[in-house]
Amino acid sequence: MVADLREMQENQRVSEIRIGKLEFEEEKMKTMILNGSPRENWNTALMLREAQKGAESVGAETEYIDLYDLAYTGCRSCMACKRRGAVRCKCFWKDDLSPVIDRIFAADALIIGSPNYLGNITSQVYALMERLHFCALSYDDYSNYFQGRVNVGVILSMNAGKDIYEKWYKESMARQLEPLKGLKGAMEIYACCDTLQVNDYSRYNMAGFDEEHKKRMREEQFPHDLEEAFSMGARLSKI
Numbered sequence: 001m002v003a004d005l006r007e008m009q010e011n012q013r014v015s016e017i018r019i020g021k022l023e024f025e026e027e028k029m030k031t032m033i034l035n036g037s038p039r040e041n042w043n044t045a046l047m048l049r050e051a052q053k054g055a056e057s058v059g060a061e062t063e064y065i066d067l068y069d070l071a072y073t074g075c076r077s078c079m080a081c082k083r084r085g086a087v088r089c090k091c092f093w094k095d096d097l098s099p100v101i102d103r104i105f106a107a108d109a110l111i112i113g114s115p116n117y118l119g120n121i122t123s124q125v126y127a128l129m130e131r132l133h134f135c136a137l138s139y140d141d142y143s144n145y146f147q148g149r150v151n152v153g154v155i156l157s158m159n160a161g162k163d164i165y166e167k168w169y170k171e172s173m174a175r176q177l178e179p180l181k182g183l184k185g186a187m188e189i190y191a192c193c194d195t196l197q198v199n200d201y202s203r204y205n206m207a208g209f210d211e212e213h214k215k216r217m218r219e220e221q222f223p224h225d226l227e228e229a230f231s232m233g234a235r236l237s238k239i
């Protein structure tokens with residue numbers, strides 16, 4: 001009788017483990033991919049599409065959004081997220097960005113891309129960071145309300161060559177991106193440098209650029225950048 005009971009309990013335990021495992025296997029990693037360039041098929045976007053393929057190669061479910069298609073601003077300082085009893089980590093402003101913020105907090109990984117504009121990330125990416133950061137910030141003790149973990153990959157693209165990036169931009173851009181550390185996951189930044197800005201430089205007043213050099217970089221360097229983007233998407237979507 002006691003032996004039967006033990007066997008029943010053991011069988012139940014095994015089936016619980018099996019059910020648990022099945023449920024776990026069905027739960028896919030979720031990776032959000034956000035394009036912070038106004039151009040939807042250029043350098044930043046191409047890099048992000050590769051990161052998306054990388055994420056999908058390890059079985060993640062992905063969502064790709066062009067931020068410039070959304071209507072939103074930076075934080076309006078409405079203070080709704082600081083009201084007593086308010087749900088934490090929620091931006092209450094009713095526009096296109098608030099549902100995206102909800103999904104970022106619920107994701108496992110976020111890959112965000114931005115061209116370098118005047119040594120900064122684009123205003124669209126900055127506006128998103130203001131909103132994401134402020135609704136997770138406690139004004140009681142400046143702690144972070146966010147209890148989850150979202151890995152973050154940032155893809156920067158720019159005219160500057162790698163040497164100029166290292167010398168002028170690397171440190172300051174990493175500092176600008178620091179609010180994303182509030183997502184508490186692993187964080188990586190990859191810079192895609194010396195990009196091709198237009199297909200035919202002869203049609204523009206762009207004598208400051210060496211078209212041949214730009215085209216060579218596109219043919220020789222850019223494929224490596226795309227491979228790096230793919231690996232980043234895969235790496236951050238499985239840990």
Ligand SMILES: Cc1cc2nc3c(=O)[nH]c(=O)nc-3n(C[C@H](O)[C@H](O)[C@H](O)COP(=O)(O)O)c2cc1C
Nearest residue numbers: 037042043044115116117118119157158159160195
């Ligand atoms: C408004 C504006 C400002 C820019 N400022 C810089 C800059 O300060 N440094 C730089 O290296 N490239 C700068 N660029 C070039 C872009 O960063 C570069 O062309 C980038 O690869 C564009 O990304 P996209 O092809 O995804 O649009 C600027 C471009 C624009 C349109």
